[in-house]
Amino acid sequence: EVQLVESGGGLVQPGRSLRVSCAVSGFTLEDYAMHWVRQAPGKGLEWVSGISWNSGSVGYAEVVKGRFSISRDNAKNSLYLQMNSLRIEDTALYYCAKDWGPWGSGSLNYWGHGTLVIVSS
Amino acid sequence: QSALTQPASVSGSPGQSITISCTGTSSDVGNYHLVSWYQQHPGKAPKLMIYEGSKRPSGVSNRFSGSKSGNTASLTISGLQAEDEADYYCCSYAGNTTRVFGTGTKLTVL
Numbered sequence: 001e002v003q004l005v006e007s008g009g010g011l012v013q014p015g016r017s018l019r020v021s022c023a024v025s026g027f028t029l030e031d032y033a034m035h036w037v038r039q040a041p042g043k044g045l046e047w048v049s050g051i052s053w054n055s056g057s058v059g060y061a062e063v064v065k066g067r068f069s070i071s072r073d074n075a076k077n078s079l080y081l082q083m084n085s086l087r088i089e090d091t092a093l094y095y096c097a098k099d100w101g102p103w104g105s106g107s108l109n110y111w112g113h114g115t116l117v118i119v120s121s
Numbered sequence: 122q123s124a125l126t127q128p129a130s131v132s133g134s135p136g137q138s139i140t141i142s143c144t145g146t147s148s149d150v151g152n153y154h155l156v157s158w159y160q161q162h163p164g165k166a167p168k169l170m171i172y173e174g175s176k177r178p179s180g181v182s183n184r185f186s187g188s189k190s191g192n193t194a195s196l197t198i199s200g201l202q203a204e205d206e207a208d209y210y211c212c213s214y215a216g217n218t219t220r221v222f223g224t225g226t227k228l229t230v231l
Contacts, residue, residue, distance in 0.1 A: 033218070035220075037167075037222075044124070044208075044210060044222065044223075044224055044225035045159070045161075045167060045210050045212075045222045045225065046124075046222060047212070047219070047220045047221060047222055050218045050219065050220070051218070052218060057217070057218045058218060059217050059218030059219035059220075060219070061122060061219070062122050095166060095167070100172065103218070104218035105153075105155055105214045105218070106155070106172070107155075107157035107169055107172035107173070107212070108157070108159075108167075108169060108212070109169045109172070109178060111166040111167055111168075112166065113166055114166065
């Protein structure tokens with residue numbers, strides 16, 4: 001059974017940093033691209049970042065480019081999102097999602113339940 | 122990277138059909154056959170319903186279908202059922218590992 005479990009969310013002050021993680025099981029992580037998608041309270045889905053199977057291709061939404069960094073450790077079956085210079089508008093439930101294929105152009109066929117990040121003073 | 126445009130809400134009676142549109146640009150929807158659709162019930166994670174514009178994952182009812190014309194993709198749900206009431210989002214690949222979601226549509230089954 002495919003499982004994605006996010007962790008590391010919490011309350012953080014504006015301007016500070018936070019790293020969220022996603023532990024996966026039930027499939028071979030190194031065969032697939034992975035993504036982070038967020039959803040602010042009461043709002044729609046927003047793609048944040050994606051990374052190919054070998055970390056050779058990464059992409060970011062314009063609103064997080066230069067502040068967020070995605071990475072993965074296939075040996076540890078884990079995906080990460082390092083979030084720096086956090087803003088109040090980054091407050092959201094952050095979902096980890098598995099890509100259909102290895103390069104990051106596929107659909108997102110499995111999702112975790114999300115980890116909540118609240119940016120507030 | 123502007124969000125794809127969807128109607129805020131649609132509604133239909135049980136047994137009817139509804140269509141949700143998703144309008145993008147020639148840089149996303151119009152340039153790739155890589156539009157997907159997601160269903161999200163309140164408090165739940167999104168679920169993939171359609172991929173590559175018109176394909177259904179295993180386990181998704183054939184009442185759900187997708188299509189695309191130019192810069193606009195569409196999701197049609199036929200034979201509406203109460204459990205179809207949810208939020209629906211389209212998503213398009215936009216090149217270089219990036220993608221963009223739609224604004225979301227709330228489906229109400231009357």
